Every structure is written in C-alpha cells, then in structure tokens.
Amino acid sequence: MQTSVLEAVRPTFRAVAHVVVPETRSLSAGGWTALEAAVERALAARPADVRNQLVTFLHLIEYLPMPRFGARFSSLRDDRATAVLRWLEHSKLLLIRRGVWGLRTLVMLGYYTQPEVQHALGYRAHPDGWTRRRRTGEHSIISPQHAAS
C-alpha cells in the first residue's frame, strides 16, 4: 500500500492551500480530509519521482522565508505567505514556476471538486439540463419537442 505523500509536509501544504484558496481557512476537519484525499489520489497515479519532487518543493517553501521573515512558511502572516508564493510564481526558473502551478492545481483539485463547494459556488449543472430548469420556472419556453432534438 502506498504511503501518504502529504503526511510529512501537511502544515506547509495547508498553509499553501490557505494562500491559494482563502476559503480553505474555514474548512472543517471533514473538508480537509476530503481535500487531502483527492490530492493523495491524484498523486498516487503519478510516478514516484514526481511525488518526491513535490515533497522537496514543499520543504523548500517551508524554509525559504526564514532569512527574510525569520519564520517558516507555515507560521507566516497571510500577506507574507502570499508574497512568498507570488515571488515563486514569477520566478525566472521554469522549474519553480511549474512547481507553484502544480501545487496550486492540486489544492484547487482537492477543493473545487468537492460537491458541497461546487454547490456553494452556485454551480448547478445536472444531467437533466433544461428540464430541471423548466421545473424551477427558469425556462418554461423549452418544449419537449425542442429538448428531444
């Protein structure tokens, strides 16, 4: 059985998540479990070296602010954590930019695929499509003949 990738870097990952999607600050324990489970599933399908790179990159992020701010990333104030991540996002090194992009994509994967989050955003796509909206009175004009075309 594959071990957790995030276990060793959880505080940093969560601190990154707070910056990437500020709403994660108010996630419940269950919300975090769902977010991290989605991330772990995505990582499990990736080669081992990609998983190792991610852990290394999170370690780098954790200790990078020490010289400038005297604190680890996971202990930084919001504005400082955001500044660090933005600086990395605009790095001259493609590898670093890719790392930030990959990390923010993982956070977004874990957060925005949650059904309750999608519902809260107002996302309402449904297999019944127009028929469902007709039931809510939004699109009474759609006739069964049209819908069957």
Added chain:
Amino acid sequence: MTTELAADIVVIGSGAGGGAVAEALAPMVAQGVRVLVLEQGAKLEDHEFTGIEADMADALYEDGGGFLTADGTMTLAFGRLYGGSTVVYTGTSLVAPTRVIRKWSVPGLDYRDVERRSQKFMADNHVHYLPRVLVNENNKLFFNGCYKAGFKAEQFPLNLRGCRGSSLCNLGCPNAAKMGTHRVQLPNAERAGVEVVTRAEVLRLEERTALVRVHDKPPGTKGLPSTWAPGEYRIGARMIIACGGSIGTSALLLRSAVTAQLKGLGERFTCHPAHILVAEHDRDITNDVGHPKSYYLDRAEDEGYVLETCMYFPFITAKNMTGFGEEHSMLMRAFPRLQMILVLACDKAVPGNRITVDGNGKAVVHYTFTPEVVRSLVAATRTSARIFFAAGALRVHAPTADPPLIDRNGAYRLDDLVHEGNFQTGRISISAAHLMGGCAMGPEGVGVTDGRGRVYGVPWLRVADSSLFPDSLEINPYLTVMALADRVAETVREEWNS
C-alpha cells in the same frame, strides 16, 4: 504465459479513426474475415456517466486529463476509453477547410473526397444545428458580443440526438445524446460481428503481430471488465491498422523495433494550445445548462486563432485561470455570472515539436511555443476581451495580463494590458486538445505514410487517425479523422478483395 491468437485485421484504438475503420470493415466479417478492435480503455455503462467532475476524469481521460508535455508547460487532454476522444468532445462537427487540405499537399488526397466522406459521417452522426431556443446565455452573449465588436460568429453543427442540455459534454454525455463512435460506429460494427476488446493495451508490434496486455478491472473503478481474461496475448494478423491517436499511435510505433526507425515518425506534432477565458457579468446567466459550444469565430486564416464558446466545471475553470488567492477566489464565487470563451491557437508543424518515448515506452511530447503561437494567443485574448466587454461583462480574466483581472474601465487599454511579455510558461495555464501529427502523410521519403495511411516499407501496417495530419487542421478534427480513416479502410477492403 502468453496466449497465441490469430485475426485477419487488428484495429488498435476505438476513437474517431478506429470506430470509422471498424464500421467500414464490418461487412468483411460476413465473408469470414476476423476483425478485432483493441481498445486500451474500458467501456463505460450508461449509468456510469454521472456528470460529476471528480468522478469522471480518471475514467475518461489519459492521466485523468493531466497529461503534461515534457517541460510541464501544457496539459494535453485525450480520451482513453471505448469511443476514445469522441466520448469527451462537445460534438462540434466541422468539415476541414479547403485551404488546409490543399496546403498539406498530400499526393492523392483530394479535398472533395475529404468533404464527401465528412458529409457522410455528418449524416450518420445526426449532425445538425441546435434550435436557437436551446442556446444558452453564455453562447448568446458571445454571439451578440461578436456582433457588437464587429465580428460574425458562426454556429457549430453538432452531432447530437436527444440532447437535454446537461452542459456536461466534456465529462461524457450522461444522456447518451452525443453521437460519438461509442454510440454509432462501434455498435454498428459489433452488430456485424467485429470483436471489440477493451482494457487491451498494445505493448508493441512485431512483424504482422501485436503484443497485447489485457488488464483486470481495478477495484472501485468505472467500466465493464474486458471480455478477455487478463494476461498477455500475442495476436498474429495479416493487417494491423493503428488508430490510437496522435500520441498513442506514434508512441506505439516508436517503441516497436519493426517501426521505430521510420523516417519522420513522431515528428510534425501539432495541437491547438488553448486558454480558457472567463468574464463576470452583473447578473446570473445560463452557463451550466444547455449545450456548451454553440458558436465560434474563425480567425485562423487571418490571425492564427479560433474562438469558441465553452463552459467548464469548477475545478477545470479554476485550474485554467492564472494565479491564485483572493482575486481568483472572487471570480470562482461569481460562477453563475461567468461567461467563458475558449481561445485556440493554430500552430504549425515545426522541428522540435515531436513525440518520443521514454525508457518505459511511455509517450513524451516535446513542445515549444513558437513566437507565432504566442502572438496568436495574445491577439485572441484581446479579441475575446473586446467581445466580453461588448457583451456587457464587468471584468475579464486574461491569462496574458498581469494582474490577469481587467475591469471594464480598462477595456480601452487592452493592447497595453494584454501582451506577449506576460506569456510566461509554467505560470499561466495552457491546455490543448486536438492533438495531431506524428505519423504524417506525405510523399515517400517525407511522410511516414502515403495518402491512404499505408506505412512506407511496412506493407502490413496502416495508420488511420489524427497522427496522419502533416500539419494543423486549424479546426476541431474528428470529422476529418473519420474521413481519412474511411479512406484507409476503403483501400484495405479493395486490396483484400483483389
């Protein structure tokens, strides 16, 4: 232990190319010809198309939709299941532009022939225009915005039957309304006796032989088990037709000793590098109901890009916007007010953009954005922003602006705000579907195959998929893939009978 089997014709892949070939060869089964289709992915049952984003990606797409180019700067999306990418596209059905086919200059490939075959598939796949009453506001705003900005949007013909407007096309239609090969060509072929084997990964080719591994169904995953027992198979065939798509077919031929040295193999890879642009309106619009892709604006010939309406799901939308943090979240919270445009750049085949395989035989796509592509993406973004604002949007998210959010009062400064200097790979999200090339048609010594998909120097091998394209098609490619595959199958039939 390896099981030895024999077939007359083995078709590898079941997407637009494989499906068309399977159907076209199906009448030969009655003459005693054994036709076998090998599909790497699974066959999903109708009830498994749930339309739930988290649920579907792994079941439909290679690498769950997260296949990255070698330098990690672009995501490539392609289907991996019974029906291939025809399960996950939006059903837009366009005939290849005359100018493109002529420019390809493939000996023996006549535009009228491509057009005639494309029209046949349009009829078979119930291609028609959506009634205007079923067009949602996301699409109407694009049409009206184009008009006000001085452009003329065109309507997409779509291959739908019984569309209920779920808007979930890219997650596989949950209402079985999209007429991909999984709904039309493959069932027709199977009824005529063609055997389709799913979860069958072709490891490599040897002389008139396919070495295949059939996979077990992993616990907790979607799809029917394969009809064949899991294990290794060695399938001898008189003819093998590779239809695994640009990346699949190229990689298969590259990892097979009998074909790896073919001149030009893996080269001439093209795609449509894309941005998803979003804009916020001051009211809710219908965007996540109705067919997502009704209109397009074709600027390919003049400016190297095409704009298409689109609607994506929360994660895909979030991923494709540039950046993160409060501004990004604010736009996501405005989801019901978002209008979306897909910006597609039309690239050209250039040296270096190619497919190779790694030590494990897995495909690696090398891709560099040429200055022309960057210019096209930036020009397309400016045009999209003008269309958004003309349609009444309050603010536009433009990946090649920094910061990416442009308010309405900045609309007059688009040329200053959106520029090539902000095209920083690795930071901005770029994705592509419509993967083309790798086994390009062309004259002997230049192409991998001739204009009928016959691989030079390998008489038992044909190619019938988008890997045949010697350069970008500049439009959504599935109809052209089917037309070319039909030509390949026709030649196989003629040669077989003679």
